[in-house]
């Protein structure tokens with residue numbers, strides 16, 4: 001049966017790799033370089049992950065977009081984390097590319113959609129359409145290029161202009177291996193000031209050596225997971241926003257409880273509701289005029305959501 005599933009579904013991994021199993025809240029790069037001051041998972045999140053783990057296992061997903069000037073090292077950073085490789089030859093990204101990386105956060109499966117956008121001006125309009133609905137915005141610059149650092153605020157403005165949520169924001173300096181100690185320290189001070197101005201967390205990494213890379217991604221995953229579960233618990237019926245088109249709920253009904261997976265598609269916001277609606281016979285119009293789908297199988301639910309978001 002699974003042979004007919006979409007390619008995106010096949011990207012999902014059954015289990016998180018050891019270094020993507022997060023049970024302790026990851027620290028920032030520097031405690032004075034972040035607006036995110038929490039030092040542990042929220043109490044409500046820890047409780048939810050302990051008491052309702054089977055219910056929560058259906059779907060947890062966040063979208064992260066990487067942007068920044070041409071050649072600053074966005075693709076290299078993603079490749080280092082997702083595939084543990086580094087290529088010193090430059091190959092421009094055409095339009096956008098993406099990966100799905102599986103984590104287990106407090107033993108709850110969690111997927112990070114990682115969108116790599118092109119820095120070249122001619123692809124800007126394509127890439128910009130992918131900024132929408134991002135839970136994490138990562139603006140990348142090259143530590144050896146002050147010009148690329150000075151463009152970070154503009155990249156961020158463009159991403160936030162189409163993003164109506166409150167994404168976690170990171171400013172990441174790459175190619176740390178190329179920097180002398182003195183030069184690095186000067187750029188770091190400058191970058192930390194810019195990050196503070198725009199409300200971002202600052203990191204410096206090297207995709208060549210891998211220095212800082214896993215810590216950065218685990219930090220992103222933990223912050224975003226914590227926020228998404230906390231928001232879910234704050235809303236009455238446990239609604240999770242997935243992108244901006246879609247609200248999903250995972251709930252228990254009846255006795256003994258049966259787990260139901262529900263998705264509401266808000267119309268007219270670029271979501272291909274037609275194809276989703278016909279993919280499951282239980283699709284029906286709700287009184288609010290939203291499209292509602294109910295699934296008993298978390299795999300069908302996950303696949304439909306993944307095929308729709310992004």
Ligand SMILES: Nc1nc2c(ncn2[C@@H]2O[C@H](COP(=O)(O)OP(=O)(O)OP(=O)(O)O)[C@@H](O)[C@H]2O)c(=O)[nH]1
Nearest residue numbers: 071072073074075076088090093119175206207208
């Ligand atoms: N020494 C060193 N070189 C790096 C590092 N990160 C990237 N590079 C090199 O910088 C060049 C550009 O890297 P990419 O990852 O392709 O840059 P990009 O930001 O994805 O570029 P676009 O797709 O054009 O936007 C490549 O030659 C990489 O090998 C690093 O941490 N250290």
